[in-house]
Amino acid sequence: MPSHSGGAMKIPRPIPLRESVFEALLELIISGQLTRGQHLVESELAALLGVSRQPVREALQLLSGEGWVDLHPGQGAFVHSPTAEEADQLLAVRALLETESARLAARHATAEEVERLRALCARGMAATEAGDIDTTVALNSELHAAVTELSRNAVLGDLAAQVSRRVRWYYTPVAARRGRSSWEEHAALIDAIADGDAGQAATIMRAHTEHTRTVYLSRLAEEHPASPEPVRRRRRRGPLDS
Known part of the structure; x- marks a missing residue:
């Protein structure tokens, strides 16, 4: 086998599904297809994107962390409305x-x-x-x-x-x-x-x-x-x- 003195060989990894869902939802928000203040229902988004609810839930958490989505306990997720x-x-x-x-x-x-x-x-x-x-x-x-x-x-x-x-x-x-x-x-x-x-x-x-x-x-x-x-x-x- 060939030796690699520079360290371990890097193996390309597939993009996690939650990140693909994140990008898809972000584009829907930016383009206005998901409107400001809109209630984001996990089951509906999962059906729209053809994925399970878990990566949608994870993507919404990521979007919340970057200020695109607001998460309200007991109410759900909503597209952020900038002031x-x-x-x-x-x-x-x-x-x-x-x-x-x-x-x-x-x-x-x-x-x-x-x-x-x-x-x-x-x-x-x-x-x-x-x-x-x-x-x-x-x-x-x-x-x-x-x-x-x-x-x-x-x-x-x-x-x-x-x-x-x-x-x-x-x-x-x-x-x-x-x-x-x-x-x-x-x-x-x-x-x-x-x-x-x-x-x-x-x-x-x-x-x-x-x-x-x-x-x-x-x-x-x-x-x-x-x-x-x-x-x-x-x-x-x-x-x-x-």
């Missing part, structure tokens, strides 16, 4: 990361890489005009990831990847509302990257991410309007009041 504060904080961090990505991309992108961005942008605009929200959201995510990749900063890429899924979750409900303007902003960003104008690329990306943040928070406010403050009536002073 305005959660969304605002995450989208603010996203703006910081992607602004820096755009700035660095303008310094490093080659002509061939710029053409790839233009192709993605054209496909995204076509999907938007066709009303294909799923494709629009997927291409939006792909274009932003491509800009981050062009930054040539691996740490920045890792950090951006950590928030990208949740950003896609937030973007899906407002993709139609952002419409053509989002892709027009993308086109302007790509022009700045092509020109090697790092300052302009950063400015456009900052405004672009801020527009999405504002639209999302506006939509959230429409869905969950703040309760009016109770009117406090002043008691009339009587003769016994001092």
Whole structure:
């Protein structure tokens, strides 16, 4: 038998079923097929995915640990409904990361890489005009990831990847509302990257991410309007009041 001086030979292991179920449920949540606040019934999810209830239960625990699902004792599991504060904080961090990505991309992108961005942008605009929200959201995510990749900063890429899924979750409900303007902003960003104008690329990306943040928070406010403050009536002073 051959000897392996570098240590034990690594044998590829199959992905645990709970992780496959985790990924499937997460995609259903991000795409909106499982809606925010929806009660997640283990038996129904198991039938949908063609698995037993055990990996579904384990996957729900994993999703709960990452903030996608809320577990309520005695009631069950529910898709998490992000608060305005959660969304605002995450989208603010996203703006910081992607602004820096755009700035660095303008310094490093080659002509061939710029053409790839233009192709993605054209496909995204076509999907938007066709009303294909799923494709629009997927291409939006792909274009932003491509800009981050062009930054040539691996740490920045890792950090951006950590928030990208949740950003896609937030973007899906407002993709139609952002419409053509989002892709027009993308086109302007790509022009700045092509020109090697790092300052302009950063400015456009900052405004672009801020527009999405504002639209999302506006939509959230429409869905969950703040309760009016109770009117406090002043008691009339009587003769016994001092």
